[in-house]
Amino acid sequence: MFENLSDRLGGVLDRLTKQGALSDSDVSTALREVRVALLEADVSLPVARDFIKAVQEKAAGQNVTKSVTPGQQVVKIVHDELVHFLAGDDQNPGDLKIDNAPAPILMVGLQGSGKTTTTAKLAKRLKEKHGKRVLMASLDIYRPAAQDQLAVLGNQVGVDTLPIVKGQSAVDIAKRAKQQATLGGYDVYMLDTAGRLHIDETLMQEVEDVRNVTNPRETMLVVDGLTGQDAVNVAEQFDGQIGISGVVLTRMDGDGRGGAALSMRAVTGKPIKFVGLGEKMDAIEEFHPERIAGRILG
Ligand code: GDP
Numbered sequence: 001m002f003e004n005l006s007d008r009l010g011g012v013l014d015r016l017t018k019q020g021a022l023s024d025s026d027v028s029t030a031l032r033e034v035r036v037a038l039l040e041a042d043v044s045l046p047v048a049r050d051f052i053k054a055v056q057e058k059a060a061g062q063n064v065t066k067s068v069t070p071g072q073q074v075v076k077i078v079h080d081e082l083v084h085f086l087a088g089d090d091q092n093p094g095d096l097k098i099d100n101a102p103a104p105i106l107m108v109g110l111q112g113s114g115k116t117t118t119t120a121k122l123a124k125r126l127k128e129k130h131g132k133r134v135l136m137a138s139l140d141i142y143r144p145a146a147q148d149q150l151a152v153l154g155n156q157v158g159v160d161t162l163p164i165v166k167g168q169s170a171v172d173i174a175k176r177a178k179q180q181a182t183l184g185g186y187d188v189y190m191l192d193t194a195g196r197l198h199i200d201e202t203l204m205q206e207v208e209d210v211r212n213v214t215n216p217r218e219t220m221l222v223v224d225g226l227t228g229q230d231a232v233n234v235a236e237q238f239d240g241q242i243g244i245s246g247v248v249l250t251r252m253d254g255d256g257r258g259g260a261a262l263s264m265r266a267v268t269g270k271p272i273k274f275v276g277l278g279e280k281m282d283a284i285e286e287f288h289p290e291r292i293a294g295r296i297l298g
Contacts, residue, residue, distance in 0.1 A: 012037075016071035027059055027074060034078065042228030042259030047085075047266045055081050079293055085266055087289035093273045094286025096122075097217040097245075098132065102181035103188045104214040108207055108238055109222035111195030114250035114276055116146060118222045119192040120153035121276070121284040122248075127159055132187040137162035137177035139170040139210060140194035150192055157281050160186075170194065174210045191216070199234065204241045211242060218245045220273065223260070225249035231260040235268045244268075250276030253283070261292055 012033040016022060031052050038048040055077050064073045087093065096105065105122070109115045119136055126132040136154055138161070140146035147164050154161035162177050174191055181189035193210060196203045211219065221244040223231040231249070238244050247264055252275040264272055277283040 014071075016074060019071065022065045022070040022074075024065055027056075027065065027070075030074060031055060038259070038262070041262070044229055044232065044259075044263045044267065047263045050266065051081060051085055051262070054084075082262070082293035083289045085262055086272070086292055087287075088265055088269075088271065090271045092286075093246075093271050093289075096126070096273070098126070098130075098188050100217070101185075101187045102135070102178070103218075104178065104181075104216040105188060105190045106207070106211060106214065106216035106219045107190060107192050107222060108219060108242065108244070109195055110199070110224075110234060111197055113195060113222045113224045114248075115195055115222040116149050116153065116192055117279065118220075118248050118250060118274075118276055118284065119150065119190050120157050120159065121281055122220075122274070123154075123159040123188075123190055124157035124281050125284065126188055127157070133185065134159050135162060135177065135181045135184065135186045135189040136160070136192065137173055137189065138164070138192045139173050140192065141168070141170055141173070142194055146192075146194070153281070160184075170206050171209050171213055174214050178214055199237050207242050216245075219243060220246050220248055221270075222248045222250060222276075223264075225252045225260050225275070226254050228259050229263065232263045232267050235264060235270065239268050239270060244270055246271050246273035248272075248274045248276060248284075249287075253277040 012030045016026060016030050035048050035052050038051065058077045059074060062073060064070045067073050107115050107119045123134040123136050126134050136150055136159055138147040138150040151161045162180055177189050177191060191210060193207050219242060221235055221238050223234055225231060235247060247270055249261060249272055261272060272287045274284050275287055277285060
């Protein structure tokens with residue numbers, strides 16, 4: 001992941017560091033390269049611009065050109081700004097709001113983003129790490145295979161799934177999940193909504209209806225981290241129409257260019273809470289901005 005960006009930034013900043021005394025124009029040159037590297041990593045132009053501006057201001061404020069180790073200082077500023085852009089002021093990105101049992105968590109996203117897999121991964125985590133009783137329900141009435149898939153994953157991770165009743169609407173299933181979660185004494189119930197290949201009105205309306213009858217504590221958008229700017233566009237649309245509370249970036253085990261992570265927070269203002277790192281049920285971790293920033297810098 002982030003190979004292009006990492007090599008590029010690493011190279012420029014290394015050269016800077018070796019030069020010792022820097023001029024303002026050296027810093028500008030380096031930052032131009034950083035900007036190109038960000039754009040190549042599929043960071044959106046306004047975000048790349050804002051990022052460079054923030055670094056420039058910090059560099060000027062700290063008088064880096066007069067310091068003994070200007071290159072290292074620029075590296076540090078770039079690193080710190082990366083963390084800041086990635087995380088905002090979040091302290092614990094992996095915390096989910098699950099007070100007031102049974103707490104509904106709505107899982108939304110496009111088909112193929114990894115939504116069902118992520119639902120089961122998070123359920124497993126809530127069970128094992130937080131000792132919660134979790135119920136999962138598939139609201140995908142269009143693809144019976146999706147409902148079966150969630151049941152299979154539920155079995156695999158030892159988490160209950162709501163029995164499938166054919167012919168029910170998504171809203172009816174959501175209501176049934178809520179009732180079952182209440183009666184059954186569950187702490188959390190997770191609603192895996194239907195994904196579509198593209199965002200469309202019917203999908204959005206259905207998710208909105210489900211949201212209105214369940215009032216979720218968290219609405220997690222699952223997006224494919226490999227899709228770069230598209231992932232950010234999807235997030236903006238879901239947030240605009242439904243309102244999301246956080247993002248899970250999947251396929252971060254692949255060698256995507258990573259721009260999505262950087263743009264996501266800046267554009268949507270919503271935290272990346274988790275990253276998916278593979279197909280296995282344990283392959284998820286809470287978002288570590290330091291780790292990603294470190295990887296970007298190499
Ligand atoms: P959905 O249509 O959004 O519910 O997507 P699925 O959960 O069915 O996932 C689609 C495919 O992506 C499956 O083969 C998953 O195993 C795979 N997948 C999901 N998350 C990740 C991830 O973080 N990394 C990798 N490499 N594969 C993933």
